[in-house]
Amino acid sequence: MEITPTIRAEIEGYLKQKGLSMTQFGHITNLNVGTVSGIITGNRSLSVNQLDRITLGMNLPPDYFYERFVEECVEETPLNWRRIKPFLYRCVELGRLDCLQRAVSMFLDNPVYTHSLFELAEDLFHKGYRDTAAYLYENVAESERKQHSERLALCQYRLFSIRIGKDQAQNLQTAAKFEPFVDRLDEFDQLDALKDLANVYRSLSMWDKVYKFSRQMYKLGRIQYGLVHNSKREIKLDKKLSRPLFVYIAYAELLCANACDATGDHERALEHIRGFTDLSWVKEADSDTLYWLDNFKQWSKINSYVNKLMSGDISILPDYVEHIAGEKEIFAELLNIIEAANRYNMNVDHILQRFEPQIAAYQEVSSSDMYTQQFLPQQYVRFWYKMAKYSLNKGRYPYGFKCLIIAFEKAVTINHGLLIANCVGLFERFKAYATPEILAQYDMWERIDQKDGF
Structure with a gap:
């Protein structure tokens, strides 16, 4: 078995091979000769910044020494978060999640570092490194001693946000796992969490859940709005909400109206529509507020039409x-x-x-927004399913089956159990009118559905 030389030994071997003095190598790497000497003799600890300069000076790949850095400078030395933190960021930048995981594992058993790991996860989450952040959140949550802590709840909220996607069966599991932690968040994180939960359940057509979490959001929003505007002393929002505070109250009413209309309770839906139609109580007048007020004005009109139509x-x-x-x-x-x-x-x-x-040109639009990412795909399926139902009921079988195959294919792709069942039921109802080609397409997607266990 070949023994891998240490970082210091390989640097020293390189200098001998190239006939370079420490002073010459210091000029190449932009390190002073004392630093180079201290690193090679082992009298000086090696930082990742110095390692990167040395690696570049030796014309090696940026992460060439990273595995050995973990072994020699993390696993075999006393823990030093300030020294290792820059290394973790470089691992993220270079895609070396394996090295990050090995280094982080050394800090997990010591509760002193829980806060530091959480702060790192938060920073990476907001910078868009969601997979790496998820690994850190999972481990912070696992090592969190206080099971009812706000930090544990926030870890679960972040994991919920990261895992929500187009697979609706997975979304259901993710939402159900997060539900118990919502009440443990602080009031403003809770508003966004309730909004996100309600939207996930809306995409799943689970209207009782939509109504439940929307009402919670409404009540909490009203309390916080009252505290901000009716307190004898000025209260400033410590956290930045994703929307103006009044929006959570009005949006809760809109979601409740949607839930009631979907379940046939049109009179109750009308009460909630009135709730976000009259927003004269809103005290703010900034541009962001005016933007949202205009949106609710439009949504109020549309929802009023829909309410009457569905009635x-x-x-x-x-x-x-x-x-x-x-x-x-x-x-x-x-x-x-x-x-x-x-x-x-x-x-x-x-x-x-x-x-x-x-x-004819309708295509599903991609989006990075959590809500539209998992709501638009099911809306796409429902549109073509309803078009199929309308056409088949009128005896327009070729076009109706074309629409139904589109809907079935997408329902299987996003793993939406209710929509898959709806498509299967409609197909079986009109199966006698299907051509051999349509039957073949249907059988193919049915096999995919059964194979994947949807």
Whole structure:
């Protein structure tokens, strides 16, 4: 077995091979000769900055010595967070998660370093290194002694944010795991967490959960808004919320309205719509507030149309169509129209013809935002599923099956159990009218569904 030389031995061998003095090598690496001498003789500890300069001076890959640095300067020496922290950042920059994990493991058993590891995770999370941050959050949570601590809850919130994606079955597990920790967050983190949880359950059509967490968000938002504006002394927000404080109150009402409309409680939905229609109580007047007020004004109008339409009032359909005609994003509204058409046996061919170019070009839009990332894919499936149902019910089998295959394929891809079941049920209902080609496509996706255990 070949013995790997130490970092110091390899540096010394390099100088001999190249015939370089320590002074000459110091000029190459921009290190003074005393530092070079101290590193080679072992009388001076080696920092990652010095190591990087030496590695560059020897024309080696940047991470060439990193595994040996962990062995010699982390595992075999007394723990020194200030010295090792820069090394961890370099591991992240160079994609050496293996070296980071080995180095971090030395600090995990000592609770003195829990806060430092958590702060590192927070910094990496906000800089976009989410996978590395997740590893740190998991280990901080595991080593956290106080099981009801706010830091433990924040670790779980970050892990929830990182793990939410397009796989809806995984999203359900992730949300359920995070739920018990929501109440342990501080009030402002809790507002964002409740918003995120409600949105995840909205994408899963779990309307009881949507209503539950939206009401919690509403009550907490009202309390905090009252404290900020009605206290005898000025209260400043210590933390930066992702939105103005009033938005959480109004958005909670909007989500409650959505949940009630989805479950057929249209009268109760109307009460919640009124709750975010009248925002005269909002005291702020900055540009961010005005932006959100304008959004809620538009959402109020649309939700009022939807509420009446889903209640069976089809007289508002022309006004609703004219309203959405000027909008850039129309598919959520078209979905509502098609759903109402299926529910009340309406003919909306003229509306579909009017928007035929947009429908033909409809593609799922990618996004890095957590909510849109997991909401838009299921909306895409629902749109094509409703289009399939509408077309098949009217005997337009080729187009109806085309829409259904699109919906089924995407439902399997995002692992959405309810939508998969809906697609299968609709296909079985009209299976007798399917061509051999359609049957073959359906069988292929059904095999994929069963293979992956969805």
